[in-house]
Amino acid sequence: MGRRDDVVTPDSWMPRGEALCSDSHPPLAVWQGIPGESCLVHVYAPGNNRGLARWEKAVRQPHPHRVDPPCERYSVCGGCPWMHMDAEGQRSARLDLVRAAYAEYGLQAHAPTELRASPDGLAGYRHLAKFAVGRSDRGNPRVGAFGRSTRNVVSIPDCPVITPVLREAMHTVAHLVIEQDIWPYDPEKQKGVLRYVVMRQSRATGKLLVTLVGARKSPKFEDLALALTQKLGSVAGVHLHVNRSPGNALFEAGEDGGIPTVRLEGDRHIEEHVAGLRLPIGAGDFFQTNPAVAELIIRDLEEWIPADVAVVDLYSGVGGLSLAAARRAGWALGVEVVETAVNRARGAASLNSVPAEFLVGEVVEVLPEIRRRLSGRQPMVVVNPARRGLEPGVIDGILALAPQRLVYISCNPISQARDLGALVERGFTVVHTRAYDMFPNTPHVEVMAVLSGPGGAPQASARPPRRRVVRKQ
Numbered sequence: 001m002g003r004r005d006d007v008v009t010p011d012s013w014m015p016r017g018e019a020l021c022s023d024s025h026p027p028l029a030v031w032q033g034i035p036g037e038s039c040l041v042h043v044y045a046p047g048n049n050r051g052l053a054r055w056e057k058a059v060r061q062p063h064p065h066r067v068d069p070p071c072e073r074y075s076v077c078g079g080c081p082w083m084h085m086d087a088e089g090q091r092s093a094r095l096d097l098v099r100a101a102y103a104e105y106g107l108q109a110h111a112p113t114e115l116r117a118s119p120d121g122l123a124g125y126r127h128l129a130k131f132a133v134g135r136s137d138r139g140n141p142r143v144g145a146f147g148r149s150t151r152n153v154v155s156i157p158d159c160p161v162i163t164p165v166l167r168e169a170m171h172t173v174a175h176l177v178i179e180q181d182i183w184p185y186d187p188e189k190q191k192g193v194l195r196y197v198v199m200r201q202s203r204a205t206g207k208l209l210v211t212l213v214g215a216r217k218s219p220k221f222e223d224l225a226l227a228l229t230q231k232l233g234s235v236a237g238v239h240l241h242v243n244r245s246p247g248n249a250l251f252e253a254g255e256d257g258g259i260p261t262v263r264l265e266g267d268r269h270i271e272e273h274v275a276g277l278r279l280p281i282g283a284g285d286f287f288q289t290n291p292a293v294a295e296l297i298i299r300d301l302e303e304w305i306p307a308d309v310a311v312v313d314l315y316s317g318v319g320g321l322s323l324a325a326a327r328r329a330g331w332a333l334g335v336e337v338v339e340t341a342v343n344r345a346r347g348a349a350s351l352n353s354v355p356a357e358f359l360v361g362e363v364v365e366v367l368p369e370i371r372r373r374l375s376g377r378q379p380m381v382v383v384n385p386a387r388r389g390l391e392p393g394v395i396d397g398i399l400a401l402a403p404q405r406l407v408y409i410s411c412n413p414i415s416q417a418r419d420l421g422a423l424v425e426r427g428f429t430v431v432h433t434r435a436y437d438m439f440p441n442t443p444h445v446e447v448m449a450v451l452s453g454p455g456g457a458p459q460a461s462a463r464p465p466r467r468r469v470v471r472k473q
C-alpha cells in the first residue's frame with residue numbers, strides 16, 4: 001500500500017518519541033502523535049514491518065496536553081520530538097517510557113513516579129550544542145542541524161532550546177564560514193574541511209568553549225578561531241578535533257575513548273560550578289548538557305551517601321559525582337577509562353580540596369584491584385555508565401566488593417532496567433528511583449536508582465582506605 005491518509009489512535013510511545021499505533025498493519029510510528037488521541041495522519045513511508053506517518057490533525061478533541069510546537073523548525077529539524085506537548089504531557093510521557101522499560105524486566109513496581117523538572121525550564125536549557133556544517137540546496141554553506149531522518153543540514157536560526165549565547169555564537173560561526181570561504185565537508189565527495197562545530201557554555205560563568213571538528217588540519221581553522229575570539233567576548237577558547245572517519249560520526253575517538261583536541265586560541269577549559277563544586281571542563285570532555293539538572297542529581301545523590309563510607313564512583317568522567325561523594329563521605333575513588341578526563345578530575349579534586357582519588361582504566365579491569373584495596377569494607381558504589389549500560393563482568397566485580405548500597409544513574413532506562421533486573425537476580429533490592437528532566441522536549445530522561453546490597457544491614461566503614469594509586473597496565 002502506498003502513501004495515504006488514515007485515521008488512527010496511537011496507543012504507546014516509541015523510544016525515539018513517535019507515538020506508536022500497534023493496531024495498524026503494519027504498525028505505524030506517528031510523528032507528532034500522542035497516544036490516546038484519534039488523529040488524521042499522512043502515511044509517507046508505508047514500510048513492511050513499520051510504517052512512518054505524520055500527524056495532520058486531531059479528529060475529535062485534541063489531546064489535553066497538545067500545544068503548537070513553539071519552534072517553526074519543529075518537524076524539519078526533529079531534535080525536539082515532544083515539543084508538541086506541554087510540560088505535564090511531556091512529564092507523564094517520559095515516566096510512561098521508563099515504566100515500559102522497567103516492565104520488560106518485571107520491575108514496573110520500581111519505576112519512578114516522580115520526574116524532577118529542569119530548573120531552567122523547557123527553553124534555553126541546553127548548554128552544549130552540536131552544529132552540523134553542510135550546504136543548502138543552492139550550495140551555500142550552512143551551520144545548523146541534521147534534518148529529521150535525513151543527513152541534510154537544515155538551518156535552525158531561532159533554536160529555542162539552546163542558550164541565547166550559543167544561538168548568537170552559531171550565527172557568528174555561520175557568517176564567518178561564508179566570509180572566510182571555509183568549505184563544509186562533503187562525505188560523499190570527501191571534499192571540504194569543516195564537519196561540525198561543538199560549543200559548550202558554562203552556566204556559571206557564561207563563557208564558551210568551541211571545538212571545531214575538521215576533516216583534516218587546515219590553516220583555515222586558525223583564522224576561524226582567531227576571528228571567533230575577536231568577535232565574541234564570551235568565547236574563552238577554540239580547539240580543533242580532526243575526524244577523518246567516513247560516515248557522519250561527530251568525533252573520532254582515540255583508543256581509550258577520549259576525544260583528542262588541539263588548542264587553537266584561548267583557554268584550555270572553561271569552569272562550571274555545580275552543587276558548590278568548581279569543575280574545569282575541556283574540549284572533548286563529557287559533561288551533562290543541562291548543568292542545572294546535573295546539580296539536582298548531585299544534591300539527591302548526596303542524600304544517599306552515609307558519612308564515613310568508602311565511595312567507589314565507576315565511570316567517573318571529569319569527576320563531579322566523585323567529588324560530591326568525597327566531600328560528603330570523607331573519601332571517594334573514581335574510575336574512568338579516558339585519561340584526559342581523569343587528569344581533569346584530579347585537578348578538580350585539588351581545586352576543591354576534596355579527598356577524591358581517580359584511577360585510569362576499564363571498570364571491569366580495575367574492579368579486582370579495588371576489591372583488594374577495600375577488602376572487608378562494604379563500600380557504597382555509584383555507577384553512571386554510557387548509554388549501553390554495564391559491560392559483561394561489571395556486576396560480578398561490583399558484587400565482589402560487597403557494597404552496602406549501589407546508586408545507578410543512567411541516561412538510558414532500557415539498559416538501566418536490564419542491569420537492574422540482573423542486579424535484583426543477584427540479591428540487590430531497589431529501594432528508590434527518581435527521574436530527572438535532563439533533556440526537555442525529547443523522550444530522553446535521566447534516572448537514578450538506589451539499591452541496597454545483598455549483604456543485609458549496611459555498615460559504614462570508619463576510615464578511608466590506604467592511599468595507593470592503581471595504574472592501567
Ligand SMILES: C[S@@+](CC[C@H](N)C(=O)[O-])C[C@H]1O[C@@H](n2cnc3c(N)ncnc32)[C@H](O)[C@@H]1O
Nearest residue numbers: 286315316317336337338361362363384385386
Ligand atoms: C555517562 S558518562 C558519566 C560521567 C560522569 N559520571 C559525570 O557525571 O559527568 C560515562 C563515562 O564513562 C566512561 N566510560 C565508558 N566506558 C568505560 C569503561 N568501560 N570503563 C571506565 N570508564 C568508561 C566514559 O568515558 C564517560 O566519561
